[in-house]
Amino acid sequence: MAVSEAGRRQRAIAAHRRLRTDLTLEAQARLGRPEAVAFEARLDKHLLDIYEPLDELYGPDHDVPALFERLVRSALDAVEQRPIELRELDRRREIDPNWYQRARNVGYVCYVDRYCESLAALPDHLDYLAELGVTYLHLMPLLRPRPGENDGGYAVMDYRSVDPRLGTMDDLEAAGRALRERGMSLCIDLVLNHTAKEHSWAEGWLAGDPDYVDFFTAFPDRTMPDAYERTIMEVFPDRAPGSFTWFEQANGGAGGWVWTTFWSYQWDLNYANPNVLAAMLETILWLANRGVEIFRMDAVPFMWKRLGTSCMNQPEAHTLIQVLHALVKLAAPGVVFKAEAIVAPDELVPYLGGHDRYRPECELAYHNQLMVMLWSSLATGDARLATRSLRRMRPIPADTSWVTYVRCHDDIGWAVDDGDAAAVGFNGSDHRRFLNNFYAGRYSGSFAKGALFQENPATGDARISGSTASLCGIDQALTRADDPAALERALRRFVLLHVVIYAFGGVPLLYMGDELALRNDTAYLDDPALSDDNRWLHRPRMDWSAAERRSNPNSLEGRTFGWLQRLAETRKATLALRTGGESEVIDSGDGRVLAWRRRHPRSGTFAGLANFAAEDVWVDGARFGLHAAGDDRPLETLLSSDGPAQISNGWVRVPGLGFLWLLDP
Ligand code: GLC
Numbered sequence: 001m002a003v004s005e006a007g008r009r010q011r012a013i014a015a016h017r018r019l020r021t022d023l024t025l026e027a028q029a030r031l032g033r034p035e036a037v038a039f040e041a042r043l044d045k046h047l048l049d050i051y052e053p054l055d056e057l058y059g060p061d062h063d064v065p066a067l068f069e070r071l072v073r074s075a076l077d078a079v080e081q082r083p084i085e086l087r088e089l090d091r092r093r094e095i096d097p098n099w100y101q102r103a104r105n106v107g108y109v110c111y112v113d114r115y116c117e118s119l120a121a122l123p124d125h126l127d128y129l130a131e132l133g134v135t136y137l138h139l140m141p142l143l144r145p146r147p148g149e150n151d152g153g154y155a156v157m158d159y160r161s162v163d164p165r166l167g168t169m170d171d172l173e174a175a176g177r178a179l180r181e182r183g184m185s186l187c188i189d190l191v192l193n194h195t196a197k198e199h200s201w202a203e204g205w206l207a208g209d210p211d212y213v214d215f216f217t218a219f220p221d222r223t224m225p226d227a228y229e230r231t232i233m234e235v236f237p238d239r240a241p242g243s244f245t246w247f248e249q250a251n252g253g254a255g256g257w258v259w260t261t262f263w264s265y266q267w268d269l270n271y272a273n274p275n276v277l278a279a280m281l282e283t284i285l286w287l288a289n290r291g292v293e294i295f296r297m298d299a300v301p302f303m304w305k306r307l308g309t310s311c312m313n314q315p316e317a318h319t320l321i322q323v324l325h326a327l328v329k330l331a332a333p334g335v336v337f338k339a340e341a342i343v344a345p346d347e348l349v350p351y352l353g354g355h356d357r358y359r360p361e362c363e364l365a366y367h368n369q370l371m372v373m374l375w376s377s378l379a380t381g382d383a384r385l386a387t388r389s390l391r392r393m394r395p396i397p398a399d400t401s402w403v404t405y406v407r408c409h410d411d412i413g414w415a416v417d418d419g420d421a422a423a424v425g426f427n428g429s430d431h432r433r434f435l436n437n438f439y440a441g442r443y444s445g446s447f448a449k450g451a452l453f454q455e456n457p458a459t460g461d462a463r464i465s466g467s468t469a470s471l472c473g474i475d476q477a478l479t480r481a482d483d484p485a486a487l488e489r490a491l492r493r494f495v496l497l498h499v500v501i502y503a504f505g506g507v508p509l510l511y512m513g514d515e516l517a518l519r520n521d522t523a524y525l526d527d528p529a530l531s532d533d534n535r536w537l538h539r540p541r542m543d544w545s546a547a548e549r550r551s552n553p554n555s556l557e558g559r560t561f562g563w564l565q566r567l568a569e570t571r572k573a574t575l576a577l578r579t580g581g582e583s584e585v586i587d588s589g590d591g592r593v594l595a596w597r598r599r600h601p602r603s604g605t606f607a608g609l610a611n612f613a614a615e616d617v618w619v620d621g622a623r624f625g626l627h628a629a630g631d632d633r634p635l636e637t638l639l640s641s642d643g644p645a646q647i648s649n650g651w652v653r654v655p656g657l658g659f660l661w662l663l664d665p
């Protein structure tokens with residue numbers, strides 16, 4: 001153990017010892033003996049994961065023992081205030097800590113207003129979600145945003161109240177209860193990299209209040225901003241270029257260039273100031289006590305800045321999430337974190353705690369790489385790049401899981417590693433350009449109808465907006481009365497993508513409207529607060545009349561909805577599709593077929609095969625260890641696009657744009 005690490009450990013133990021007697025007495029008086037004992041046990045367990053990160057981040061310039069005591073006391077306050085039903089949930093989760101890995105889990109994400117108008121109406125719209133097998137509901141940003149433009153709610157001006165358009169905090173709590181009664185968990189966004197410039201902390205800065213001047217990062221002239229901007233990437237180069245914005249201060253304050261990674265009204269918090277960490281912890285604990293079970297940790301890669309770097313994925317950003325995680329486990333052990341880190345594959349795994357020195361971080365993280373690779377494979381009819389890049393990813397810790405998804409509310413950024421591309425004979429930047437052209441519908445022969453997002457003329461970079469259905473070709477097919485097969489192909493693409501996310505070994509997350517194949521929606525162009533941001537193209541309103549057609553198995557909606565139901569049911573019944581443990585991506589021997597295998601000690605080997613090309617492909621079953629070549633003993637076809645698997649001499653036929661979920665018992 002390095003000397004500094006040993007020193008940290010000793011300091012942690014000393015700080016704990018000083019606090020312990022008082023804290024025990026106090027906890028017993030405030031919580032009663034059983035809860036106090038549980039609190040103490042949790043503090044023993046998480047002590048190093050709380051103290052060491054604080055020491056790493058803030059020592060020796062700050063009084064770390066005092067900070068430790070302050071944060072532990074915040075956790076104790078939160079336990080005392082935690083409603084009894086949430087403490088009961090904590091107890092269940094402590095007994096069943098990997099609950100989020102069960103095969104029954106399916107996530108759904110929606111905007112409250114776009115789904116059902118208001119939070120008060122949400123409990124009446126849960127039957128619909130239950131039909132899809134949903135167990136986890138992510139409600140898009142709903143805390144009070146700034147008025148006017150607010151980045152779809154990602155510019156929060158008050159974390160302790162709800163957007164009045166959607167309802168009240170009481171409504172949110174009631175929605176959380178209604179979900180829990182049905183075995184569904186509530187997930188909301190925690191926008192912790194930045195606040196709206198109307199948040200009271202930012203108003204404190206604008207007023208020159210000394211308590212808030214260090215809550216944000218600001219510079220008196222362009223020297224530092226220019227130096228940083230030499231190495232940081234712009235998130236919105238088209239509509240919000242640069243990463244700093246000038247603001248004046250009142251009361252004789254000098255004003256400054258405030259760090260604004262995203263839009264100029266979103267101010268990056270300065271986590272080098274421990275008061276910011278403390279304030280954010282209190283915010284999380286307060287929301288957890290309102291019934292939030294999963295926090296989607298928004299834009300976490302940006303939380304720490306370092307000159308000369310991209311100011312993303314810095315080690316301290318991880319340390320910050322780790323300490324917040326440990327403190328939240330101390331106060332509300334049932335709560336889990338989901339990382340939103342849309343970064344290169346090599347940078348992604350650490351958000352699940354895959355560090356050299358293991359320390360828990362987030363239980364869940366978006367599998368951005370899988371998502372990008374699905375779309376890449378669909379455009380090329382070729383899964384080699386996917387196979388290569390997924391095989392190369394580092395394993396994730398056993399207690400964590402991916403969240404697998406096809407689409408979300410954001411654009412698709414082409415996280416294609418140049419080395420991976422080269423390994424399969426592509427040029428990385430050409431391929432990214434091809435994908436943009438393909439999905440923007442600019443490539444001849446493209447089936448997709450999307451739009452470029454934030455094209456950067458200086459670098460040629462761009463990302464893609466568009467709904468799943470439109471990007472899969474459903475939109476285009478519906479206008480092609482001359483070619484009825486076009487719709488069949490588009491539907492097969494739609495199914496193929498979902499087949500992978502439901503069986504890859506992660507919690508599949510459905511994006512509202514995809515289950516009904518809702519197409520691009522251009523209504524946002526009429527709203528001046530939205531028209532600058534074409535991500536609204538794929539944020540439609542729920543179409544309840546389309547939803548009614550879901551019970552007709554011959555309608556478009558009935559077909560997509562029905563497939564998603566079958567995927568969820570089969571997944572739930574298949575032990576190997578429990579999300580703990582890795583999926584092993586296998587070289588199928590044919591570049592067109594993505595193949596992966598999952599083992600479970602009690603259920604045999606699962607193999608998933610997805611053919612991205614239009615024509616049928618035969619692959620050698622021996623490659624998946626399914627059975628020896630020449631052995632035609634029937635494998636169990638759990639689910640497939642075209643009936644039971646056809647096997648001959650150990651070779652398996654995968655139909656064009658089709659799939660097989662097989663089990664070798
Ligand atoms: C996340 C959100 C995105 C938002 C950004 C800034 O990436 O998903 O919609 O623009 O954070 O909060």
Ligand code: GLC
Nearest residue numbers: 235299340341342410411413
């Ligand atoms: C965040 C997300 C990225 C997205 C951007 C805005 O940076 O991580 O995926 O493109 O926000 O949409």
